[in-house]
Amino acid sequence: MLPDMRGKKAPPQKTDENSEKFFRQHILSFPSVESHYCRKKSEYKYLDSSLTIKTMYKLYKLECEKISSKPVCFEKYRRVFREYKLTFHKPKKDFCKTCEVHKNTEGNDDQNNSHGDHLKRKEAARQCRDEDKETARQDTSVLAFNFDLQSVLNTPKGAAGPLFYVRKLAVYNITTYNLGNSDATCYLWDETEGKRGSVEISTCIYNFIMNKPEIRHVRMMSDNCAGQQKNVTFSIMCLHLLKVHPVLEVIDHKFFESGHTQMECDSIHGKIEQKSKNIPIYTPEGWAQVIRTARSNPRPYDVTYLLHDDFIDFNQSKKSVFQDESGQKLKFRNAVWLHYEKSAPETIFFKNSYNGTSYTKCTLKKLRGRPVIISEPAKLYSSRIPISNAKKKDLKKLCVELVIPKVNHDYYDNLPTSKLARDNLPEPDQLEESDYSE
């Protein structure tokens, strides 16, 4: 019979079990969300992009210190992290799948040719931008600008440890950069005031252009995101704009080549991130302050804060499509240049290349082929959009612990919640395939 060891020394196996449980719990204590809500489900769950496995391990070691327990090694922590199918959310930017594939394969002639075309289109798009800039600098009736959504601004944000373990509020920003005078305007709203879809983006661009009553010709450029500005809703906004703007006659909307959409807005977003690095941010207004002070020359960036009743429902003609003269549906995916004229209501002219001279003409039709007349759009939201109870609970906890200072508590107290609200990734991730809902 073995001697009774009770009360003398814990069996070594038991300690391992506890420490195993402890570090597994630590990995799972970070809030993870499912993939982008309108996309195909991914088996991965996503952690905040501000986290890295190294930061997590550092936080884990701090927790171990608190309870005087020996941490497992980094390799083990990382291995188990992977078992859980967790990944860090990587916004889609700065990643060209076409170039990536080309780099990693011994291309045959066909592949090399198509990659060559891809690079030519990239150059052609940039040339378009430079020409528009030149024109706008000389002719004040031309407004040339590009616009882009920034990666989600997580709120609150700071270096305090507890901030890493909670669900955060998403704040969205669309930046417009005026090529004619280098001005930038940022449109900011939080996830309870609006989503991050085509209607919200359309509203921002609509406001931006309507605020310039002397403009006759708009030349804008953007990336190709189908869910944001390459779709029927955004086109309907453009057509409506031509109807109601006092002097606007023509809108040109060109798209950068996929994977190479770097534009001035991106460096503005970089500056905002840089500026926010060492500043704790507790509310969306905190982001507005950071943006206003991120540049001084030639002028500070302008910030417009949007509330839910500012958003306009341009997507009124659901189930409408743009069709060419032979009844073919306009494929937004292929378009690199969309053109609209005041003299041609309910019509898009589009081109599949920057250089080609002829446009294909498409008009707005109901699915059965009847023409659609665009009417006065209504408001999109009648009330704020609730967040999940779990998220509100996390944020309120930060208030109680005074990680969020008292002066900001009203804002958090007033956040609407609903049992039905789900926590999802607010934007698509690199891992997800982009899809076109035409």
Ligand SMILES: [Zn+2]
């Ligand atoms: Zn590329």
